[in-house]
Amino acid sequence: MQDSQIVRTEYSDVMKKSYIDYAMSVIIARALPDVRDGLKPVQRRTLYDMHELGIRYDKPYRKCARIVGDTMGKYHPHGDSSIYDALVVMAQEFKKGMVLVDGHGNFGSIEGDGAAAMRYTEARLAKITQEAYLADLDKDIVDFVPNFDETEKEPAVLPVRIPNLLVNGAEGIAVGMATSIPTHNLGEVVDGVKAYMKNDEITTRQLMKYIKGPDFPTGGIVVNKDDLPQIYETGTGKIKIRGKVEVEDVKGGKKRLVITEIPYTMIGAGIGKFLNDVCNLVETKKTTDIVDISNQSSKEGIRIVIDLKKGADVENLTNMLYKKTRLEDTFGVNMLAVADGRPETMGLKRIIEAHVDFRFDMATRKYNTLLKKEQDKKEIQEGLIKACDVIDLIIEILRGSQSIKDAKACLVNGETENIKFKSSISKKMAGMLRFTERQATAILEMRLYKLIGLEIEALQKEHEETLAKIARYEDILNNYDSMAAVIMEDLDRIKKEFARKRRTVVENAEEAVFEEKKVEEQEIVFLMDRFGYAKTVDVSTYERNKEAADNENKYILHCMNTGRICIFTKDGKMHQVKVMDLPYGKFRDKGQPIDNISNYDSTQEEIVYICDSEQMRYANLLFATKQGMVKKVGGSEFQVTKRTIAATKLQPEDEVVNIRVVTENQHIVLQTADGFFLRFPAAEVTEKKKGAIGVRGIRLKKDDALTNVYLFEEGTECKISYHEKEVTLNRLKLAKRDGTGTKYRG
Known part of the structure; x- marks a missing residue:
């Protein structure tokens, strides 16, 4: 038994190495595309598997489940959903500049509907994929590597032409980095590649004469054209895109806005959110010009119709949609890809340079393979032509041989010892033969009909063609211009067959500016019941239903419709709600949960005070806590724009008991759980900032707590009920703040 050895190492070093290994695996082998073929490993393996299965563009569709299973079993040992998701995206024309898979069945929609299960859908390779992504794999133009269990070979990169x-873009999240590359127009990209091949000193700005900017499959308008040169130089930046809005006339002099193209970032759930955002603009009365909105999109394209009131300001409303919804959005560009085995952020020129280098490498390997093949053919053809000239001698050698080995030895090395000849001259001539191994094999396998005159002529013609091909291939391999011409000719063919018109407009547009219609200011009444449902009604409605409103609602507040409602909670927070965000209408309307329109959470927080921000501005608020702390805070401290702030600082285990508006000439009475009452002038409480804890209002006995705060004007009578008995607060002994108070025994 061998002695075991314990290796001691720093735990942090092990974790660091393990994490780096994991991160690099995610970056290189999962999340980021390779700059050469622009594909992630899962996409590359899926396309190659379809190629191996023979699912060509001109062959019948095959079940996606078959493709996914085969890919997973042979090349990609991960979840089937990741493979199917990649397959689906490659078939969605609203996500890709050029679809690589021809899908048959439900492959999802632009509005975010998912694809059907893989057992229901079918697919095959698109024509461009077969001709520009997978062609020439048999010509040794890319390296093949072992698959995960070394039972198969897979290409390290596809021979993408x-x-x-750039054409299909890329999106991916790795560890500590992400890639986001927009799609581009195939024809423009081809022109840009050709321009670079003609002049590798070309600048990014010069390249952009050919590649105008992104070309999204959803169309739209890029509105910051002047920012694009910097984005394409550095590989990072933000592209502003807008949807396309058309104005249609309707009967009765009305107009409607029709959105026919959307920003690329709105694909999926973004369309539903846009419809909701427009509805919210109407509900919150940001606009009164919209009558109706309907989504009439279909397979033919996007069509979102917004019906307007007669005389509506179309331009102002369009600008509002750009400003307040995702009809104008930002596409964050980060052109990150794997180059030479490491992630790199690349500009436009660098990506094209990497592709051109890859194309020249592929072309070199391809034409070396073709040249070798033609040279082998040339060798055999020359042997056959030479054999035809001495065919009688060869027949004599074959007839005089005892075995193929003897005949071959004679043809290759002139060995005549084991062969019977009719004459010494034939033997002497046979001894002079020096065919190569390949030539000798071809001669021995040659059929007699090849000796027909026309066949010999055809052989000579074929030999001339082979010599021409060899000369051409050698020229391509030895001359940069010749190879460049071949590549550019191939690019032109691809462009002619597969390019389409640009969909996205690239321009400089003015910033969307709209004037919000000023809401007519009026006094309204805020109502909130004990279940937290809030609403606003006009004053006359409240007055007509005053008795019912007072009985049914916990909080009733007169305020202005342009103001804010402030909600103070036990844990010392203040939440703000715009009055305009509250539903306004009939008295019997249910209202909306205050949780839904503010940061207040009724399951975690308890309200101690609600007020109108404007009414609070010039007042002082008295804060009293469970541990007997008090302070006055000027209302102006709470004139903030944030939806939630800390209204006061609390000691551990403390909470706010009461908040009241207080004046200098009032008296304060603090009541505890054990029945202690302390009365003192409000002037004794010093004014503090909202971030202060405050001062002690009453000295509490052990396990006692402050429960109530009362305010009354000096010289006025104030009575409360305590243990079913009446207590007259203004008759309590006037004391100083920070006393223990008087215990009321009832």
């Missing part, structure tokens, strides 16, 4: 990273 176009800069797919």
Whole structure:
């Protein structure tokens, strides 16, 4: 038994190495595309598997479940959902500049509907994928590597003939980094590649004469054209995109806005959110010009119709949609891809340069393979032509041989010892033969009909063609211009067959500016019941239903419709709600939970005070806590724009008991749980900032707590009920703040 050895190492070093290994695995082998073919490993393996299964563009569709299973079993040992998701995206024309998979069945929609299960859908390779992504794999133009269990070989990169990273873009989140590359127009990208091949000193700005900017499959308008050169130079930046809005005339002199193209970032749930945002603009009375909104989109394209009132300001409303909804959005660009085995953020020129280098490497390997093949053919053809000239001698050698080995030895090395000849001259001539191994094999396998005159002529013609091909291939391999011409000719063919018109407009547009219609200021009444449902009604409605309103609602507040409602909670927070965000209408309307329109959470927090921000501005608020602390805070301290702030600082285990508006000439009475009452002038409480704890209002006995705060004007009578008995607060002994108070025994 061998002695075991314990290796001591720093735990942090092990964790660091393990995490770096994991991170690099995610970056290189999962999340980021390769700059050469613009594909992530899962996309590359899926396309290659379809190619191996023979699911060509001109062959019948095959079940996606078959493709996914085969890919997972042979090349990609991960979850089937990741493979199917990649397959689906490659078939969605609203996500890709050029779809790589021809899908048959439900492959989802632009509005975010998911694809059907893989057992129901079918797919095959698109024509461009077959011709520009997978062609020439048999010509040794890319390296093949072992798969995960070394039972199969897979290409390290696909022989893609176009800069797919630009044409189809990419999105991916790795560890500590992410890639986001927009799609581009195939025709423009091809022109840009050709321009670079003609002049590798070309600048990014010069390249942009050919590649105008992104070309999203959803169309739309890029409105910050002047920012694009910097984005394409550095590989990072923000592209502003807008949807396309058209104005249609309707009967009766009305107009409607029709959105026919959306920003690329609105794909999926963004369309539903846009519809909700427009509805919210109407509900919150940001606009009164919209009558109706309907989504009439179909397979033919996007069509969102917004019906307007007669005389509506169309331009101002369009600008409002750009400003207040995702109809104008930002596409964050980060052109990150794997180059030479490491992640790199690249500009436009760098991506094209990497692709051109890859194309020249592929072309070199391809034409070396073709040249070798033609040279082998040339060798055999020359042997056959030479054999035809001495065919009688060869027949004599074959007839005089005892075995193929003897005949071959004679043809290759002139060995005549084991062969019977009719004459010494034939033997002498046979001894002079020097065919190569390949030539000798071809001669031995040659059929007699090849000796027909026309066949010999065809052989000579074929030999001339082979010599021409060899000369052409050698020229391509030895001459940069010749190879460049071949590549550019291939790019032109791809462009002619597969390019389409640009969909996205690139321009400089003015910042969307709209004037919000001023809401007519009026006094209204805020109502909130004990279940937290809040609403506002006009004053006359409240007055007509005053008795019912007072009985049914916990909080009733007169305020202005342009103001804010402040909600103070036991844990010392203040939440703000815009009055305009509250539902306004009939008295019997249920209202809306205050939780839904503010940061207040009724399951975690308890309200101690609600007031109107404007009424509070010039007042002082008295804060009293469970541990007997008090302070006055000027209302102006709470004139803030944030939806939630800390209204006061609390000691551990303390909470706010009461908040009241207080004046200097009032008296304060503090009541504890054990029945102690302390009366003192309000002037004794010093004014503090909202971030202060305050001063002690009453000295509490052990396990006692402050429960109530009362205010009354000096010289006025104030009575409360305590243990079913009446207590007259103004008759309590006037004391100083920070006393123990008097115990009321009832």
